[in-house]
Amino acid sequence: MNVTPLARRPLSCLKTSLLRQARQQKMFSRSLATEVQAAAAAATSKTPSQGPDQNFFANTYKTDRLVDKKTKSVRSAFALYPPPLAAAGKPLSPPSTTNPVAALHDLQIKKLDPTGARTALFARTREAAKVGDILLVTHRRGGEPFAGVCLSIRRAGIDTAVLLRNHIGKVGVEMWFKIYNRNVAGIEIVKRRLKRARRARLTYMRKPKHDMGSVAEFVSAWRKSRRVFQTKGAKGKAAGQGGQGGKKRK
Amino acid sequence: MLNCIDNSGAAIVECAMVIGQKRHASIGDRIVVVVQKQRDAGAAGMAAASGAKVKRGDIRHAVVVRTKQKVTRRDGSCIKFDDNACVLINKSGDPIGSRINGVVGMELRKKKWSRILSMAPSQA
Secondary structure, three states: OOHHHHHHOOHHHHHHHHHHHHHHHHHHHOOHHHHHHHHHHHHHHHHHHHOOHHHHHHHHOOOOEEEOOOOOOEEEOOOOOOOOEOOOOOEOOOOOOOOHHHHHHHHHHHHHOOOOHHHHHOOOOOOOOOOOOEEEEEEOOOOOOEEEEEEEEEOOHHHOEEEEEEEEOOEEEEEEEEOOOOOEEEEEEEEOOOOOOOOOOOHHHHOOOOOOOOOHHHHHHHHHHHHHHHHOOHHHHHHHHHHHOOOOOO | OEEEOEOOOEEEEEEEEEOOOOOOOOOOOEEEEEEEEEOOOOHHHHHHHHHOOOOOOOEEEEEEEEOOOOEEOOOOOEEEEOOOEEEEEOOOOOEOOOOEOOEEOOHHHHOOOHHHHHHOOEEO
16 A cells, blocks of 8 residues: 555655554454454354343344354344343233332231221211311320321321321420321320311411410310210210211220 | 520520530430520519529520420321420539429430429420
């Protein structure tokens, strides 16, 4: 190629010009046409271990495949990965359409609330507790039962919780209770709101203007009414239980 | 600024620092406070007579008993009070006042403030 300029050049540069020529030739040998082969050789070195998948590739990636004439093995310019296999060697089934989180919540709720009473108490039904109702939560692990106005119900599967607000000695106290908690021995409706609340969260009840104050009198009145039923004997007790409606004891 | 809910003579105190940690204080944590306002309703005369235990400008230790910030318990329940309140204690950890009027958080039990808990009229 460079023969003519080479003749004119001084002798000392002969070495460099020769080297340049050699490099150019090497460049040609590395060009695209051969690169495919080089990559394919690398790919075929992996394929023998894959065994039955070879056919699969041959069928699916027809555009990319290169069949070696001597060895009859499939070559490709691209890296080929086998499809994911399950434990039994079969291809994986498509993912299920059911929501696994919801399924887990159902499972846990079934475990923590076998009777379904807790779920029913905060379900979206007429009989269920709603925001604005006065609820009484009894703790299994000591402490006084906490009563308060239900400000909001956070429905979140197993994490469903209620926010109760009360005044204890002039100080407002708010507590969140998880309804499926085992430590929560029972949740009872002390008093229902007269009219349905038109908000989902009654945060305005924190303001002094709307604050309900202490619910102690409602609770004591409710206790008194229950005691009346209890002292009257089993028949009266049953009537009392029925009359309260939506009450839950466990 | 916190309310002081014991009968030590302080009504409102200011938190100067939290003792033993670099974070904010929560229920049951010890803090250093400066007494900003004395309880003077009736206590003015009493303060002169019996000598209120603390005066305005005093620097004291205190235990936080209520917080506006929600405090999460181990079982997932949360408690939140409408104000921040504390009880004054001396350096050795005994309460300065002899009575507490107001609800205190149950977290005090976990942090070994049983004397304050037993003085409190109610716990939540």
